[in-house]
Amino acid sequence: MVTLLAGPRSLDDLLRQYAVGPGPVVRANFVTTLDGHATGGDGLSGSINSAADKQVFDLLRALADVVVVGAGTIRAEGYGRLRTEDPALLELRRAAGRPDHPVLAVVTASGELPEKVLTPDPEAGDLLALCAGAVTEELSASLGPDAVIACGTDSVEPTTAVRALHERGLGHVLTEGGPHLLGGWVRAGVLDELCLTVRPVVVGGTGPRILEAPIGSGPLARFELRHALAVEGDLMLRYVAVKESRTRHQSGTGPHLN
Numbered sequence: 001m002v003t004l005l006a007g008p009r010s011l012d013d014l015l016r017q018y019a020v021g022p023g024p025v026v027r028a029n030f031v032t033t034l035d036g037h038a039t040g041g042d043g044l045s046g047s048i049n050s051a052a053d054k055q056v057f058d059l060l061r062a063l064a065d066v067v068v069v070g071a072g073t074i075r076a077e078g079y080g081r082l083r084t085e086d087p088a089l090l091e092l093r094r095a096a097g098r099p100d101h102p103v104l105a106v107v108t109a110s111g112e113l114p115e116k117v118l119t120p121d122p123e124a125g126d127l128l129a130l131c132a133g134a135v136t137e138e139l140s141a142s143l144g145p146d147a148v149i150a151c152g153t154d155s156v157e158p159t160t161a162v163r164a165l166h167e168r169g170l171g172h173v174l175t176e177g178g179p180h181l182l183g184g185w186v187r188a189g190v191l192d193e194l195c196l197t198v199r200p201v202v203v204g205g206t207g208p209r210i211l212e213a214p215i216g217s218g219p220l221a222r223f224e225l226r227h228a229l230a231v232e233g234d235l236m237l238r239y240v241a242v243k244e245s246r247t248r249h250q251s252g253t254g255p256h257l258n
């Protein structure tokens with residue numbers, strides 16, 4: 001059933017809307033403008049988000065064991081290790097038996113990671129590198145072998161990466177992008193959910209959309225709407241991937257939402 005709600009939401013409301021079952025899950029969280037841009041004119045997503053979007057962004061992080069981010073986004077957005085600041089979200093993690101801060105897993109083939117994310121922070125979560133090829137050895141030497149997972153030869157294979165995270169007990173996987181990483185994950189069929197905020201602004205011109213890499217030929221990847229939360233013109237949407245949509249033809253298989 002699709003839930004449609006309007007107006008500001010309390011943390012408890014949001015928890016009900018974004019709750020997941022006990023098993024492993026792979027979820028993505030993105031923000032887009034009305035004209036499909038994943039960044040503002042400054043090339044960053046921070047300039048197109050809002051307080052309501054940030055509330056969901058923080059909650060989704062707090063529900064996750066690990067947040068997976070492509071090195072392009074790490075470099076562009078200046079990511080450091082992840083820290084749960086909000087006392088209510090800290091409480092939530094502790095009640096769920098999670099460590100205070102989620103692990104940050106960086107996906108890279110080049111190994112070019114900024115100093116900020118490489119620097120250990122005792123007040124924040126651990127860092128994992130999901131990498132491919134020769135860079136695996138280089139990163140193992142600097143981060144330690146336990147912090148590095150080899151997931152392919154030329155690129156990080158999404159199925160291998162997700163399996164490795166689950167095997168480490170990191171069942172709830174959240175990815176915050178970016179657009180090239182998301183393309184690969186949709187193509188590989190590892191994504192269970194897409195949480196998408198639509199902001200009522202337009203940017204114009206060219207720029208990245210939420211999904212930049214091709215997902216291959218064949219049927220479209222399809223998603224089923226679970227909820228739509230409207231807060232001050234923003235729409236916070238939760239979509240669940242229709243897994244068979246990439247392997248079967250569309251006629252009569254998944255829900256038709258457009």
Ligand SMILES: NC(=O)c1ccc[n+]([C@@H]2O[C@H](COP(=O)([O-])OP(=O)(O)OC[C@H]3O[C@@H](n4cnc5c(N)ncnc54)[C@H](OP(=O)(O)O)[C@@H]3O)[C@@H](O)[C@H]2O)c1
Pocket residue numbers: 029030031032037038039043044045046069070071072073074076077107108109110111112132154155156157158176177178179180181182184208210212
């Ligand atoms: N609107 C939103 O919600 C949102 C979310 C996230 C990011 N963004 C924006 O998106 C822009 C960045 O876009 P992007 O597409 O470059 O981001 P991205 O997907 O995070 O970065 C691409 C880079 O990540 C690594 N990577 C991704 N998938 C890989 C794979 N399968 N195997 C190996 N390496 C992989 C590679 O890093 P190496 O080059 O190190 O090999 C690749 O060059 C930024 O402007 C950011 O602000 C927007």
